[in-house]
Amino acid sequence: MNALAIEAEGLVKQYRGRSGTVDAVRGVDLNVSAGEVFGFLGPNGAGKSTTVRMLTTLLSITSGTARVAGIDVAADPDAVRRRIGVALQEAGLDHRQTGRELIVLQARLFGSSAAEASARAQELLELVELTEDADRRVKGYSGGMKRRLDLASALVHRPEVLFLDEPTTGLDPASRLSVWDEVRRINQRGTTVFLTTQYLEEADQLCDRLAIIDGGRIVRAGTPSSLKKELRERLRLPGDAPDPTLDEVFLDATGRTRERVAGDVQEVTA
């Protein structure tokens, strides 16, 4: 399958509220190939979560089109839902259920029989190393355990495309590494992963390609190395200078150069 897993054209989201309208996403084009890990980076409020919520059928699209797994999101949301897994920025869990109950219910809602669902739950709980706490209520889970449970519950139906909105925010370094391993393993089995993150190292480690969004618009897109190379050439760095880091690419793309960030800090302390 060489098709596009995610295809968006001119995606726009306007939030209309009592305090006026917010242009959260202002014309985003995306092309994510099947089998890729695609990184979606951007500063706070750039429009990452809004984009993810539109692609996952949770939010209406103001204008533009989006296709996920080849299906138009607005035209046939249920068909899209059957093919995607979603772990949102705020892990969506039910605190009164146990971890196992939550995954079993999720699997059953996707159409598994009771026996299949409990086998799948066991498998997934092992995958995210939650077997020992599986029969405790989610209320008592730590932040990292909740994230892992959320990830597991997004995988019940072996989705074609997995959306992860900041999957490692708030995790300790060891848990972060284990989520990275998870994402790689899931991807090796053929699942396309669309991942938003604030951590540039994460994008560098995991993503085949990435896009940087700022103020609702995509400001850079490409492979991590092509983006670094582009910056190097544009800054005319001498041949013996080290490659720019993804941090530098990000700061450059979002108009927040190191000098300006440092300058801001000085102004505050002065």
Place this chain on the structure above:
Amino acid sequence: MTALQQADLLGRRAVRESLRTPEALAPTLFIPVFFLVVNFGQAGEIFPSDSTPFLYGQTYAAFQLPSSLLLAASFGSAALYLVEDIEGGYFDKLRAAPVSRGALVLGRLLAEGLKTAVLTVALIIIALPFGVTIASGPAGFVLLLVLTSLWGIVFTGFMQLIALKTRSAAATNSGGLVFFPLLFLTPNFVPRDLLTRPMEIAATLNPVTYVMEALRSLILQDLQWDVLGRGFGVVAAFGALMLFLNVRMVRRYD
């Protein structure tokens, strides 16, 4: 997986949720019992069974029981659990799954119906020592359970609309209070024909009146099909409206 099977799965989850929060259950039994005891205690002497025709030989507690049943069915706590799901993000997880939007709405409501049936049985048992019997017999008893539960579902459904609209527990709680006067603009102390003229008009316009009268007829009399028809008709009509509005609201939820 059909929508009904999904509703059943979500309903079971809602039942687990209720059972794991017994603190929330206690007031839904205590307050209706309180009203039954107080109202019977205050007015029982005014309406003695042998000289009050509208009691059909039973005590005034039997006449009051429907008010208590409707009260027990009108807490709408499921709507507050829904707000918790919305705030905690679990509602989005369910929305992102290929779950029928109708099932998403109905799951909790079915659980609420079951809870109301259990409360109804408990209240009837508590009312027995006050000399209450179900004059319509076993079939009437079943109809009493069904009608009270359906009312619980309808009421909770309207509370869910507020929850979906406001997404706030405080707003849902106070929104529910708007419905509360409807429970009292009814012939809850005397039959409709003994009310003052303005109250009689208000009660006649109030749909809750017909549910109350149907419940009351099941306790005091033989099966009165015309009264029951009006009671079940109200619940069916408002149930359909409530379901339609809920599903539309979930579909348009952003």
